[in-house]
Amino acid sequence: MFKPPFILSIAGGGSTYTPGIVKSLMVQLQDFPLAEIRLYDIDAARQDTIAPVVEKVIRDHSQSIKFTVTDNPEVAFSGAHFVFAQMRVGQYKMREQDEKIPLRHGVVGQETCGPGGLAYGLRTILPMVELIDLVERYAHQKAWIVNYSNPAAIVAEGVRRLRPNARVLNICDMPVAAMRNMGAILGVDRHKLEVDYFGLNHFGWFTRVLVDGVDRLPELRRHIAKYGLLTEDAAKTDPQHSDPSWVKTWRNIKPIMDNFPEYLPNPYLQYYLMPNQIVEHQNPDYTRANEVMNGREKKLFAAAEEYKRTGILSDAFHVGVHGEFIVDVARSLAFNLRQRHLVMVENRGAITNLPYDAVVEVPAYITSEGPEPIRVGQVPLFHQTLLQQQLASEQLLVEATIEGSYEKALQAFTLNRTVPTMEHAKAILDEMIEANRDYWPALQKAWQDGEAVKK
Ligand SMILES: NC(=O)c1ccc[n+]([C@@H]2O[C@H](COP(=O)([O-])OP(=O)(O)OC[C@H]3O[C@@H](n4cnc5c(N)ncnc54)[C@H](O)[C@@H]3O)[C@@H](O)[C@H]2O)c1
Numbered sequence: 391m392f393k394p395p396f397i398l399s400i401a402g403g404g405s406t407y408t409p410g411i412v413k414s415l416m417v418q419l420q421d422f423p424l425a426e427i428r429l430y431d432i433d434a435a436r437q438d439t440i441a442p443v444v445e446k447v448i449r450d451h452s453q454s455i456k457f458t459v460t461d462n463p464e465v466a467f468s469g470a471h472f473v474f475a476q477m478r479v480g481q482y483k484m485r486e487q488d489e490k491i492p493l494r495h496g497v498v499g500q501e502t503c504g505p506g507g508l509a510y511g512l513r514t515i516l517p518m519v520e521l522i523d524l525v526e527r528y529a530h531q532k533a534w535i536v537n538y539s540n541p542a543a544i545v546a547e548g549v550r551r552l553r554p555n556a557r558v559l560n561i562c563d564m565p566v567a568a569m570r571n572m573g574a575i576l577g578v579d580r581h582k583l584e585v586d587y588f589g590l591n592h593f594g595w596f597t598r599v600l601v602d603g604v605d606r607l608p609e610l611r612r613h614i615a616k617y618g619l620l621t622e623d624a625a626k627t628d629p630q631h632s633d634p635s636w637v638k639t640w641r642n643i644k645p646i647m648d649n650f651p652e653y654l655p656n657p658y659l660q661y662y663l664m665p666n667q668i669v670e671h672q673n674p675d676y677t678r679a680n681e682v683m684n685g686r687e688k689k690l691f692a693a694a695e696e697y698k699r700t701g702i703l704s705d706a707f708h709v710g711v712h713g714e715f716i717v718d719v720a721r722s723l724a725f726n727l728r729q730r731h732l733v734m735v736e737n738r739g740a741i742t743n744l745p746y747d748a749v750v751e752v753p754a755y756i757t758s759e760g761p762e763p764i765r766v767g768q769v770p771l772f773h774q775t776l777l778q779q780q781l782a783s784e785q786l787l788v789e790a791t792i793e794g795s796y797e798k799a800l801q802a803f804t805l806n807r808t809v810p811t812m813e814h815a816k817a818i819l820d821e822m823i824e825a826n827r828d829y830w831p832a833l834q835k836a837w838q839d840g841e842a843v844k845k
Pocket residue numbers: 401402403404405406407408430431432433436437476477478479480481482517537538539540541542561562563564712
């Protein structure tokens with residue numbers, strides 16, 4: 391492939407996670423040597439605010455690494471070996487719409503799940519394809535894009551449909567975060583856990599949790615029956631996520647496993663299996679987007695301004711599993727380490743009773759030529775049916791984006807488990823088309839042409 395030191399570009403350099411990821415890169419420099427780090431963003435002002443913090447993180451560890459900040463894709467990607475993608479198309483203001491519009495109709499309002507996730511997907515698929523084309527035009531021909539940009543399930547399906555040969559690996563830190571919590575509960579480092587897992591992104595289950603070859607899922611089951619997937623002192627498990635909404639998310643593993651104890655669910659399944667309880671506790675005027683804008687984003691940007699003024703950088707960002715995981719995956723790609731990670735891959739029979747072309751999230755060995763998924767085999771009818779419905783909703787959303795089809799978008803919304811009726815789906819979709827008029831031109835046109843009433 392290519393030899394270190396590498397050129398690494400971060401697409402979405404203005405992200406609140408950029409300092410944490412760069413810190414993780416610095417800590418692992420010995421194992422992932424870098425010649426240059428480049429930040430790329432379409433919002434130069436946002437990125438320029440974050441950049442001095444990132445440069446400080448780099449210079450605390452290295453004087454030799456070149457640091458580039460740009461909104462020019464040719465400068466960003468020329469000769470790059472790795473691209474970490476973490477775009478939020480529409481930024482937090484659109485996340486707030488994604489979460490608040492469904493809630494106005496009594497439906498789950500969430501970043502990547504339900505109508506919010508579908509809307510986010512409709513905004514993100516084509517910018518992701520554009521990013522791939524830019525990277526393929528300018529970067530090293532064997533460059534890898536490691537993608538965090540959400541909604542990862544829909545982005546991954548869009549890339550499968552539109553750029554099937556692209557060197558893109560879609561990843562999610564949620565299962566790793568769950569493994570971090572498991573480790574805290576079991577008293578072992580998360581790196582010692584070997585898990586079996588199957589599902590779609592943000593819609594899956596752990597089936598085994600091995601420590602030195604012994605399945606510790608029974609012990610976790612007993613703990614979860616009392617506390618959910620958190621240690622008794624929640625703040626100790628995940629300091630970055632002591633926000634009430636996150637503690638509730640980890641606690642909600644309990645009611646799900648009280649009913650279905652065999653497998654340990656991804657926390658996101660709460661939105662699909664307990665939508666009414668979720669809506670009951672969501673504040674339609676103050677959602678997770680507001681918590682993040684007033685929390686993580688505000689804290690980082692305030693620290694960046696203070697650093698600019700005083701040269702003192704306060705403790706304003708977090709590395710955590712988010713920063714560690716993407717560097718672990720990149721190392722395995724770079725050096726053909728064959729590390730076993732949960733990543734998104736085309737099924738191709740890994741789960742025998744799901745469609746061959748489904749994008750699934752399963753353990754895989756990460757090689758320089760990409761992931762080699764493990765064989766899961768047949769999943770139980772209950773999980774297969776839930777997965778099939780969610781998969782159809784996501785695949786129809788992607789087709790709606792590609793074809794500019796209002797009807798397929800409505801089918802995708804109607805099929806989603808968080809949406810109770812076709813009328814709810816239509817009311818939410820029509821409001822979202824209005825809110826996304828700057829992002830969904832094709833769908834806007836289909837809607838205005840009255841495609842929905844043509845039949
Ligand atoms: N996959 C996962 O498990 C996981 C975990 C955490 C965050 N994320 C995702 O990472 C992304 C960043 O999260 P955040 O909270 O830091 O968002 P953020 O809004 O703080 O930063 C995102 C950045 O992307 C930029 N951007 C938007 N469109 C772009 C484009 N077309 N090209 C280049 N840059 C573009 C924005 O200007 C912004 O600076 C989001 O998509 C989020 O959902 C994913």
